[in-house]
Amino acid sequence: MNKFWKVLLASLLILVFVAPVLFLFIRSVSFGWRFPDVLPDAFSLRGWQAVWSDPQLIRALWTTIGIGTAVVVLNYLLALPAAYALSHHEPRGKAVIETVIMLPIFVPVLAVAMGLHLFMIRIGAADSWIGVVLIHMLPTLPYAVRILKSGFDRLQTDWMWQGRTLGMGPVRTFFGLMLPMMLPSLRSCGILVFVISLSQYVLTAIIGGGRVTTLPILYFPFFSSADEAVTASFTMLFALLPIVFLVLLETALYTYHKWSRTV
Amino acid sequence: MSSSVKSWLLALPVLLFMAVFAAQGLYRAWLESVQVDGAGLFSAYTELLTGRTFWASFGISVYVSFISAVLSVVIGLWLVRLLHRYFLRDDWKLAVWFPMLIPHFAAAYLTVLFFSPGGWFASVSASAGLDGFPILVNDPLYIGVILTYLWKEIPFVVLMLLPVYQELDWRMEEAARSLGAGAWTRFKTVELPWSGPVLLEVWLILFVFMLGAYEIPVLLGVTYPSMLPVLAFEWFYQAGWSQRPLAQAMMVVLTAISAFTAFLLLYIIQRSRRRWLRGGMRA
Amino acid sequence: MLEIKKAEKQFGERTVFSGVSFSAEAGETACIVGPSGCGKTTLLRAVAGLVPLSDGTVLLDGEDITSWKAEQRPVVLLFQEALLFPQLTVLENIAYGLKYGRRKLGRRARLAESRAMLQKIEMEQWENAYPVELSGGQKQRVALARALVLKPKLLLLDEPFSSLDASLRQSLRTWVRSFLREEEVTSLFVTHDKEEAVMMSDRLIVMKDGAVQQQGTPETVYHQPENRAAADVIGDGLYDERFIPASSLTIGAADGYSGIIEHPQFMHGYRFYRVNVPSLKQTVVVLSDTLYEEGEAVKLSVTEEKENGAL
Incomplete structure (x- = not known):
């Protein structure tokens, strides 16, 4: 295959998978772009102003980021030990553990959420952000374990034994040596979990009961609104949030990496 | 402490979470689906399975999920083979993964922007003097839903499949060529034994996910027939919660179908591979 | 064919x-x-x-x-x-x-x-x-x-x-x-x-x-490499404008190529020495029943009769 075809294929991939989001951005800053105009003729920031000046939306933005971050942290806490056990040991009944962890991937999560609705009300977790965080754990946890497990699979265990023989305790070996080497996996795990949490409408709607207003809860009524610039801006916000989160995550991981060197 | 005990302890938080939430949720859905006073234990199921609405939704759900999952897997496989062959070292192939960062409903809006009757493609075709742009969004054939799923899930397939192709022993392919095997045979005997199980598993994940997903069909589907989760959500919140047992019964049926498909496929994958991965015909 | x-x-x-x-x-x-x-x-x-x-x-x-x-x-x-x-x-x-x-x-x-x-x-x-x-x-x-x-x-x-x-x-x-x-x-x-x-x-x-x-x-x-490269790959011997098989080399004569004993080698019941010949930038393995130290300087002489592998 020569260079021409390579460039053509590359352009095609970018056109299909990335360009639509650029198009969305242009849509969000265009003015009066209506059928059947192929190109916009005026630009304006009106859509974005509408989004930023809505106090309810800004509150929802913080709720969403807060819930997403909590879901990511909780995923790390639960998934890391399990992933480590599955990767570095061959426990009896490993298949059972794996099946149970993968359960939410192989059954509809909606069924679980509907079943839990009354229970959540009873334990007081319904209509609160705690309940929403817990229900967001369901579609994320299997992926978190999976990604972290393959991260642990790639780790060279010799390294850790090196640490142990040099007199590092198991805790220091884990936090000082192993986790820093897991950074790539922690990063992909974090971003994927955040995006999945960001994508939940129906689980939040059922368990949050309309009290926990995340961005998707506000977004759905907007979806078929006639004001395209505003809807496009709002949609664009969802594309930007993972990027913002990625920057925050990078900063956190970088700080951790620095710290781990001083241990 | 034995390694097994330690592993179980390490996995315990996740297992507990799954038991307290996932398993309990399913159990309670089951309980609510059978607790109908006086009308008989399984009356909700009888009502569900004899109603025409359910079967219409069932049909459209299976159709959309099956087609979307198959197309995603096939196109994803084709892309991975292409990417693997020509872009092994180019990092920008990660561009393919970009849609994974976009929530499903945002992707649905992209479909509206491009494919709706007032969308960009309609504009382009109208400017080119062509009339009658087909209705592809909120259409009874759910083409908009399928397109959105493809855009979102093909990158997922690529993500899952690329490691398999990177770890394949490509000298096997040369050995097969040297023995005179054509392209299809080589695909079947060199690649498929490794990629097949992953393809099946990814198909399964996608199929089950789409069967139970609410967001895209509610935005891009039609009211009749709506996909099962949309119908269930509607029944779940119907006045006075009177239809709740029906909604729960539907979810139980959906769970049973998903779990059965999963069990069947995972069993087939396991059985076909255990033989030649570990041997065992002879000691 | x-x-x-x-x-x-x-x-x-x-x-x-x-x-x-x-x-x-x-x-x-x-x-x-x-x-x-x-x-x-x-x-x-x-x-x-x-x-x-x-x-x-x-x-x-x-x-x-x-x-x-x-x-x-x-x-x-x-x-x-x-x-x-x-x-x-x-x-x-x-x-x-x-x-x-x-x-x-x-x-x-x-x-x-x-x-x-x-x-x-x-x-x-x-x-x-x-x-x-x-x-x-x-x-x-x-x-x-x-x-x-x-x-x-x-x-x-x-x-x-x-x-x-x-x-x-x-x-x-x-x-x-x-x-x-x-x-x-x-x-x-x-x-x-x-x-x-x-x-x-x-x-x-x-x-x-x-x-x-x-x-x-x-x-x-094997016995008659035509050039230095062929001798390097296949021959057992030295190449100095023509091929000298190892079988016609003897360690310990008064004159000949100056060499340094690298180490002994034992094959088929015999003792051999690996000898480095710096002037030709080659090494050769030669049969000998005399004892030599590692690093010892020796002379390698050519015995024409022994050519063509007749031991």
């Missing part, structure tokens, strides 16, 4: 080999010997059709197959590792080419021929085993059977014993050699091991720096 004419291969700016010409008669085992990086493996892959030649032609029984695809050539390549299909049993592996490949046969004929081949490699009892259950040597035997059952006009072998341990390598070599003779297979063998090359071949081709240095019977090439 295989004929290679002026074969040349370039990867971008780099020339892997050029001007390579040689031939092998039907039923013969030709062997290319050379250090790693001399282009021999690439040449073999080009003959198999897995990489295209930049220039030159490959003739097989007088037919020009230079532009044929690998899967169409009546040629099978055996790799360093057996590369059996892990999901197929031993019998299915042997029948692979008969089922999907160039020589397609019906089920009955296919199984009959594969079983006959299985018998020839003395592995009948492994018919239904999977490759994961076989040892390294057994895998290579199955790979050989899988190739030969196709009755290729030419069999190519790329250091097929290099992944095996020493004793197994020795016995499998002997076995493969007699097997190829019995079956009268025309074959081209590639190795960096001169002992293996001399033992396996009817015709020896010495390659170095991307060119053929010498070819002929193993006997001639």
